[in-house]
Amino acid sequence: MKKRTLSQLTAAALSLFTAFGPVQEVHAQQSKASQWPRGITYEIFVQSFADSNGDGIGDIKGMTSKLDYLKDLGVEAVWLMPMNPSPSYHKYDVTDYYGIHPDYGTMADFKEFISQAHKRNIKVVMDMVLNHSSNQHPWFVDAVKNENSPYRDYYVWTHKNDPQTQKEGRPTGADSDNTQHWHKVEGSDYLYYGYFYDGMPDLNFDSPKLREEVFKIGRFWFTEIGVDGFRLDAARHIFPDERPIDNHNWWVYFRNEMLKANKDVYLVGEVWAPSDIVAPYLKGLPALFNFEMSWNIPKAVNEGRGDSLAIKHAKITNFYQSVNPDFVDATILSNHDQNRIMSTLNNDVNKAKMAASLLLTLPGSPYLYYGEEIGMTGKKPDEQIREPFLWDTKAKDKSRTSWMKPVNTTDETVKSVAAQKKDKNSIYHHYKTLISLRNGSKALTYGSIEPVQLEEKSISAFVRTQGDESVLALHNLSAKEVTVALPNNLSSYTKALYKGKGSQQKGASVTLPAYTSLVLKK
Secondary structure, eight states: OOOOOGGGSOHHHHHHHTOOOOSEEEOSOOSOOOOTTSSOEEEEOHHHHOOSSSSSSOOHHHHHHTHHHHHHHTOOEEEEOOOSOOSSSSOOSOSOTTOOOTTTOOHHHHHHHHHHHHHTTOEEEEEEOOSBOOTTSHHHHHHHHOTTOTTGGGBOEEETTOHHHHTTTOOSSTTOOTTTTEEEOTTOSEEEEOSSOTTSOBBOTTOHHHHHHHHHHHHIIIIIIOOOEEEETTGGGSSOTTOHHHHHHHHHHHHHHHHHHOTTOEEEEOOOSOHHHHGGGGGTOSEEEEHHHHHHHHHHHHHTOOTTHHHHHHHHHHHHHHHOTTOEEEEOSOOTTSOOHHHHTTTOHHHHHHHHHHHHHSSSOOEEETTGGGTOOOOSSGGGGSOOOOSSOTTTOSSOOOSSOOSSSOTTTSOOHHHHHTOTTSHHHHHHHHHHHHHTOHHHHHOEEEEEOOSOTTEEEEEEEETTEEEEEEEEOSSSOEEEEOOGGGTTOOEEEEEETTOEEETTEEEEOTTOEEEEEO
């Protein structure tokens, strides 16, 4: 059964397709300006975040107990990595789309978490894995056993003697193996399609029954459970790479259906690609992760050169606005699939602080990966970038998870939250300060960006403007102190909103020590 084109969808479905550094000072903090989804979102791997019952596995009650920590940090939403029942530790292979993994707790626990989060004005975004299920999902188990199963059409099949079909769906790139995504079923002449691996068979979105099932799943979590949004895994792979328009149209269709369940629905998609490939998805997924800037920021910091960073960001922002003026640019430094930003920056705390300063002053609606704010380290394999969070020293930490033995983030390598709260120079306090600065500024939250070119190439300089508020951000990405002269047209920016230690402004002259920032207001 080959994947068909979306022209075979019902007329009603098609009609919907077309719809749509060191110690710093912060001065004169304004009242709160940000409002989610333009605020800060915090990504949590539940398994590693906080354990409530001593079994070593992070759980929902543990997360609930840490909501005050997140509110105090300045977070306005959480993105929870998958919580559905699953045979794997990461849970991206779902066996029940309507349940909660028993290791994490009960549906009642989750409803209480949502209630407590909402009391603190924190929204809840749930990871929704719709591209594929687990090969242990009852749908797939039945479909494998019986070619006449009602779930057979939920998946994508081909006969082993049909090599032409097996060439479909191959990924882009010179290293592609045309048949690597087709997998054998023992005792059968049929193969099934699984883009990632044989344990994750792709769902067949050419099937009207499957589409209706997916809408039912979405409505369940929005209307019966009360989540505020979905992070949509592998959004680029719903249809094969050679069918991009079908992918774009599917998300318009999905969003229209979800809007019927929740008029304020928030959908953020994972489209791991440069901006020209990402942009067409914005019509159905108004929020998309900006992976391009997650590559550009650490590259600029490691090279000590910031002069082109704002130009690149402005180019992406302007491009996205031309596709969807209301887009939400979900900016990140790293996530659960990438090496942790601290490790990418060679465990240099000053560089990590600079990366945070850039993320929180450039345009976008930033996502923080749990532990970034305390400088957790980690490089792939994946388990080692998803290690237990450190709330306190091991002897005192009753919330610390122990489902795995950490390789990178230990008491010897990373200071706990409790220790960093006592140290005003800590990366935790740096994050909290910059988050507060951003949350209190209309310009930093919503404003446009205008790159500023200075003679010193280590400086990333840009103006952010929203309404009557305009701020000038200056960041020194190098390991040496620099002094620059501001152009005449920026002479009115004299009021310091944020002042890194040792930074100075005297008339048109600005001095920035290594890895230090200065944010000025008219």
